[in-house]
Amino acid sequence: MRGLLLRRMLRSLWRIRFRTGVMLLLIVITTLTGVMMAEFSRNGDAVYEEFYGETNLADLVVSTEDQYQPAGNFSAACSAFGAADACETRLALDGQFLRDDGEWIAATLYGHAGSPAISSLWFSEGHAASGAGEAVIDRHVQEELGVGLDDTVTVSLAGKMQNYTVVGIANSPHHLFYVASSRTLIPQEGAYAVLYLPVAALAADAGLEPESRNMLLLDLPGTPAYDLQDTNEDEGVALRELKWELASALRDEGVEGALVGDRGSIHSVELLRQDLEGSRKSIPMTIFLLGAVSALVLAISMERLIRTQYREIAVMRALGFSAVEVRNHYLLVPLLLGSAGVTLGVALGAWFSVGMTSFYFDQWGIPLVRVAHYPDLWLAVAAGVMAIVMLFSLRPALHASRLTPLEVMGQREIKRTQAWAQRLTAWMPVTMGLGVRSTFRKPRRLLLTVAALGLALVILGGWLLTMSSMTGFMRDSLTEVEQWDAQAVFMPQQEPQMRSWAANHSGLEAEWVSVLPGSPAGDDRTFMVWGVGQFGDGGMHGFRLTEGELPQAGAQPVEVLVDQGVAEFLEWEPGDVVSVEIAGSAVEVRVTGITLELTRTLWLHRDDLVAITGWEMVNLVMLRNVDDAALEELEQQALVTRHDDLVAAFDSSMEKYQAIIYTFLVIGAAIAIAVLVNTLIINLTERDAELATLRVLGASKWRLSGVLLVEHAIIGLAGGVIGVAVAIAASKWMVAVFTTWLFHFPLFIDWMVALYLFLFILIAALATTLIGTWRIRRMDLVKSIQEFSQ
Template sequence: MFSALDKKLFRDLGRMKMQAIAIGLVIAVGVVVLVMMDGLFNSLSQTKTTYYDRYRLAEVYAPAVRAPKHLLENLANVPGVDSVIGRIRGGGLVNLPQEDVPITAAIVSLPDHGAVRLNDIYLAEGKQIERGREDQILLLRSFAKAHGLQPGDRISATINGAKRKLEIAGLAQSPEFLLSMAPGDLAPDDKRYAVIWMSETSLGAAFDLKGAFSEALFSLTRDAKLPEVLDRVDQILANYGGTGAYGLEDQTSNRFLTEEIKGLATQSKILPPIFLAIAAFLLNIVISRMIQSEREQIGLLKAFGYSSMEVSAHYFKFVLAIAIGGALVGCLIGVWVGRSYADLFQQYYKFPFLVFRVDPQAFIIGILVSVFTASAGALFVLRKVFALTPAVAMRPPAPADYSRAGGFMAAVKRIFDQPTRMVLRRIARHPGRAFGAALGVGAGMGLSAASIGLMMTFTNVVDQTFDYVDRSDMTVVFAALRSTDTLNELRSLEGVTHVEPFRAVPVILRNGLHSHKGAVTGLLANPQQYRAVDKDLNPITLREDGIIIAKPLAKKLAISPGQKLFIEVQDGERPTLQMPVVGVAETLSGAPAYLEIGALNRALKQPNQISGAYLQIDEKLQAPLYEALKAMPVIAGASLKSKSREAFETLMDQSAGSMRYVMSFIAAIITFGIVYNSARIAFAERSRDLASLRVIGFTKGETAFVLLGELAIMVIMAVPIGIAFGLGLNAAIVEGFSTDLYQIPNQIQPEAFGTAGIAVLVSSVFSGWMVKRNMDGLDLVSALKTRE
């Protein structure tokens, strides 16, 4: 059977159900963030490791132009190498009737006999390539699904300048191509990048590589030293067109996934503590004031003979019921939201499997933090109440001496009417309470502003990248280096209105112990189509006497303008250049390095060479232009800026950036929770006073003004607090979301604070309406009775 105090507990929870729900939601959202972030980080990390191990993803990649197969024995003897295979990898174009421009494709060989020892594939649909069928292929599943292709369909592809009809035997997935991203693109795009697997015999004939390979793949021993392995492999392949071996960390797909996991790790360290701290602070304020409002009931219980320990246990049960209930709801919602995001990540990163798993420690931490903060707030107030005798505790607290405020109140009396004076007098007499409530509302407003600001910043990132940095309509990439004469061919095409060249050179940038594998992009000194810009989005003039690097790259290399940078070219004769850094560019994606194209060609002793071009085109002549580009064998790929923009927005919306929507929703709940609870508690504390005002002649409106006016002033006080808190929180959140691949600038968004302020105002109006509805139905006789 339940004791009398337990029955009272159930009655209290029922009587205060709306407040209990609001407090529970504040607790729940903090736990949601913790559980969700922990689960996503663990799930992606473990799935990545399992998938890589199961399908034996290579740890080192060594491209070459043409290397005889007997070199594999020499490569296998390199210290630290566990196993090595040679394969053929080349580029091509896929021509689909429904697509305007040709689609870039990577074409990879599969052994004619035996299993794939490294970089194995997962056959998702269809069947393996039949022996002797040189026209059969396996196609990347994500590309096939994006275009509605199925096993048995036939596609047209251009391989090494020759057009071929190919039959799709099956659809495959691979840990090597978790993300499909064409060279030069800013973001992955399933529609714009194909991966084709062909038999080694068929591909060797297509690229004239019979008895040779164009890429070596390695697995390493546990004690292998990666830099030494890379150096030795480069020495062996140097005479065969080797373009520089690199480790798994520089492999494109793995790099995106690794940066995603790093971003989640950073966010899991930054965001949950912020949300839990805000929830804990608000919970402490609410619980403290709630128990303070129960002062008379506590005195009555003690008068009936209940000990301080029994009363404490009763109120701790009340607090624990709300705290544990909210934390458990947060755990369940966190798992549900995390699973939803896990499914999204599985679709985005093309895992054949992904199991959402939360470390039990996250549940324990969430529940313990919720219980501890709620208990701390309750204990702080109970300690003061228990120090009183039952008779004193049953009476309202004696008013403090405010005689020294006579001058202030006299001034207030001359200016304001009586209801307004009552509001100001209560705030003046309880400044700590008013400031605490304002601080709570300000925290909720700041959280909302930071979340909304992050959403706006993501939009600005896209606009700045594709409106200020890239102003072209199309980018074409050549199959090999071409002379600048090719620009005349492009200019002569119907529909092309402007052409600007670029050259991309694979390099390793070094500054002491810091290094970065990337590329140096050669552009015109004052390009109009694709530009380097500063932090104010003003174009930067490229110079011949030095290199301009992106801000995140400067940070990674720990280098500043004026310092010398070593550039190890990974192409051609592979010279090592030394150039000063003459500027830092504000880039929002990737980590580019820029040099005037003429200076780059002279440094490489390869004058008038280009890798591709940026085009402006006439929209009315797009169709014939696309057909002409498809017929040009020199073009290895073409991408429309509009399609790249869509892919970039998808990257922002479907990867970690989508977390900003959850944060905004959670911020709204926290903001409403604190505003509503502040109004409800103020009503509970002053119900007798408000009833007295009604009895002596105040109207319902005047009585509501006395209570809600205090709420309005609290909200006004919260605005500057919310702005200051939002600015600091925005900086922390931006740091958590930025990675080496894309950077979120720490920009102040005035609209975000305006929107957050409106959200607080709406929450206040709604909360005030709910409280006023209770006030209008207040039983004056019951409220005025003395509890005995």
């Protein structure tokens, strides 16, 4: 008997094979996405853990920026500190790298003493540089600029030209995310070069003392936990005490203004961690949303299947089948479809995870250590999807089990339209009024249809609105806020040389700026402090104030602007007096306004910054009305960024990530279309008996088509409104998940995109009217008359 029931159920699913296929597709997509994202996230953790372990990533990093110290001072401070297993000093200098096409690009040169054991290099070719005139290039330089072993490269260092022979190619754990500085969030291919040299040779080439250093790296016992910048908890309490002890030891040895950071202060390490963490956070909610949409469609389809089989259910109960047997019989639908869907989804997800992991790390130029598969993740995702599917399908199955023969036979009464609907449609044309009354005659059916249409946009709409907001904010930050044609970054000691260059080129406008690192007092999170000469009109950086006003020079306490990300994470508001550390100096400042910026920043007048630090320093200049010839001359002395190149880099980076973006958009679109078509077709099939009755009573095919058009227009309008609302809610959730200290952007709803989403639902609803018209034309009126007469 059970075999007979199983064959009967399979035949039932085959008769509605289109809807069966849609339900199966949704379950496959849900499982595929879950497995792909989960394996990608765990593989990412494994890659970083193995890479950082092999290269022995530093636990603590001390930087004095442009204030060079004797290596002995660092070593003495490390010995006095006493809690480190090992300490190593470095020399890091900014310069310019000459590309083959004659363009100068930003460069960072690191001086290593001997064979480094902390934050060491991962060699893919060659060996370490050991003498003057030799250099190791970062692997990104090889991939982006085509430089190889034994090639000669030219670098401008401290205004002097230096040539180096490439003897090795390697990756550094500090530069997996490959940008010129922590102020940059957008990698620009072919616009940055990193070289690794013997420290004595680098100091000599830069005209510095042989023992000059500006970095100290420390390896602590084990892998101490550090404070994560994207949480409100302090995960690095024990490490914080060690940093205070180290800072005290450095001051005792005469190392002033040192910034002591942990792994979270390394821009590349923290940004990649947060990027992977955002993916990990989104996995459970993504699986739940996709699973809920799939399960809802399955539940609606099951309800329709059960309604068409009321008589069969009555016969089964009359033959002695218990309620439990009927329930289990209909639970075969989610069990069969769920089992087949998750099995296929797991297989495809494991296959896609390899491609996604390889693509992701290839985009960053990170050496892929290994890609593994994890059966425990397969089981967890499959169990989660099956649980959601079975849970949503339980109610229709219970409804079927509670039906009795008497109830089925008693469902023949005529359902009259509500009085309010009759009054509402009394003034309407016959076709329109009939369509409106028909739509609201079964509120539950209408509610389920509209809800399914709205949920169809939870992924597609959420991604579109989020990406539209993010790209719009970033583009506006580059095109509308920045009013300079070029900017140059240089060493503070080069200021006289830079001012002389500016004076020799009449007509150009220059705004001199001081940029220093800073942080909230007692907090590991860092921001960049910009001391500018001018706020408001005439300045080359515009401010998009969301609250407050611009700061005034010379005020006490010093007045500052902070960006919205800093304000939200630290809960600062205009009028607050807060304590910050700037270049090792603690000071209280008053927040006067909140501004929208790409990176975490604090802005104040340059004279106020000089008063805080006690010394005047300029290391950046923004330029306007400067010609290409002057910029080419400047590129040999400083790191020059053209505004047009920055915008082009943004466009290029968006193109680079289109594959990942399109993957999720395709998944969202496939789900949306599947849900739309399935739900609307179910709505049509439920109308067959009603339409056939009207057709038998003399209604024309065109009038019935008009009734369907009105009904689907109402469904499309309601579903579109709910769909846009759901998409906005989904985009808010996505922004909350992906927003971190390093990567923060506000959500601006693009109402044109919202309108497109609304029209997508409405047009899809209206388009299915054609299917209804086709069904009306193919109606068997003889059969319909027989059913009506019964």
